[in-house]
Amino acid sequence: MDIYREKEACCGCGACVDICPAGAVRMVQDREGFYYPEVDGSACTECGKCRRVCPVKARKAAPGHNLYFGAQAKEDEIRYSGSSGGIFTILSQFVIEQGGSVYGAGYRENMKVAHREAKNKEQLEQIKKTKYVQSNLKGIYVRIERELKEDKWVLFCGTPCQAQALLQFLNGTYQKLILVDLVCYGVPSPGVWKDYVEYLEKKHKGKMTDFVFRDKRNADQGHTCSYQIGNKEYTDSIYRNIFCRMYFKNYILRPACHSCRFCTVNRNSDFTIGDFWGVERIRPDMEDGMGTSVVIVHTDPGRRIWNEVKEELKWFECKRQDILQPRLLEPTARAKGRRIFWMLYRRMPFWMIGRLTGR
């Protein structure tokens, strides 16, 4: 039983693991450090559920009646604690006030990135901010379904392939689900992230406890990153940082990201959120280097929630062409030297990797 044919056809959402009634699917890491499903043929009953849940095989979302906004949380603390304008926190607070749960990406032991649940403002702090690493969703689909069946509010925020996988896993409509997906450049390898964390821990002789990919202290749209090892904090530019350079030069993205079908304005989620690129052209008065969110509202439930929360935001409505950026039009191109990069990556010590990516 093959769930996917080639690597480009698996985004690693892990929904096939959660849905398998026989427990026959597990995720196994490949040589690039990405996880792919592997089926235990002796346990598989050929029920076909794993194929049906796969978001890569789903029909593309039809063009809908979208609304387009630029938004900043009015409260500076909320905006500065998010990677763009803080819309994720505003939507999440609405759900928490209804007694519901928010699911987003946070750090677990050894800085592994995985989705987790937040039921209050303290837990929400743990899942704020962009992590440029593929997040693990093991067990999350099952938990969300359980909470929705108990008639609780749930907000899920993740990459568009994860959001589509959740929709297919649930296979039904839930009034209290708010589905939020991201404008998505692509996800880097969890294996390279692990190597990078170990490299830094060795270099600075301590345990890493936090890494902020979009630190706003320099009012530079979050183009600074910072990390904590032991009691010391370190900062870097995302253009100089080895891991970010490997990411933005497209060497360490998941193969499926280079042919991603979700790099479009049309989605099946309620909201798509991202950075408002070019806000200085449309609303120069709002550009201060501290981030503005782009918000696309796709559905009627999304429009109702937007009306509930918009008082918490400084916002403006705009046209489709105002919000377009490359990742809403086409997938990120594969680096020309990707194959050679990986050949060398496996042979070289980590400290030499920076040289492969240039300056």
Ligand SMILES: Cc1cc2nc3c(=O)[nH]c(=O)nc-3n(C[C@H](O)[C@H](O)[C@H](O)COP(=O)(O)OP(=O)(O)OC[C@H]3O[C@@H](n4cnc5c(N)ncnc54)[C@H](O)[C@@H]3O)c2cc1C
């Ligand atoms: C891998 C990745 C690539 C992105 N590429 C683009 C891009 O090309 N263009 C663009 O405009 N915006 C992109 N974004 C989105 C942008 O960086 C912000 O995350 C988004 O605008 C939300 O910002 P915020 O201030 O509202 O909230 P934040 O507090 O920054 O949002 C946090 C939430 O984002 C989600 N998230 C964070 N990391 C991950 C992850 N690794 N996997 C799944 N979900 C995650 C989680 O649910 C998390 O709780 C990307 C995000 C990620 C994670």
Ligand code: SF4
């Ligand atoms: S076909 Fe059914 S039993 Fe077999 S791996 Fe897929 S979901 Fe599991």
Ligand code: SF4
């Ligand atoms: S369901 Fe997700 S993890 Fe499983 S094959 Fe499809 S894309 Fe890959």
Ligand code: SF4
């Ligand atoms: S680029 Fe596409 S396939 Fe890759 S993580 Fe984003 S949505 Fe998923």
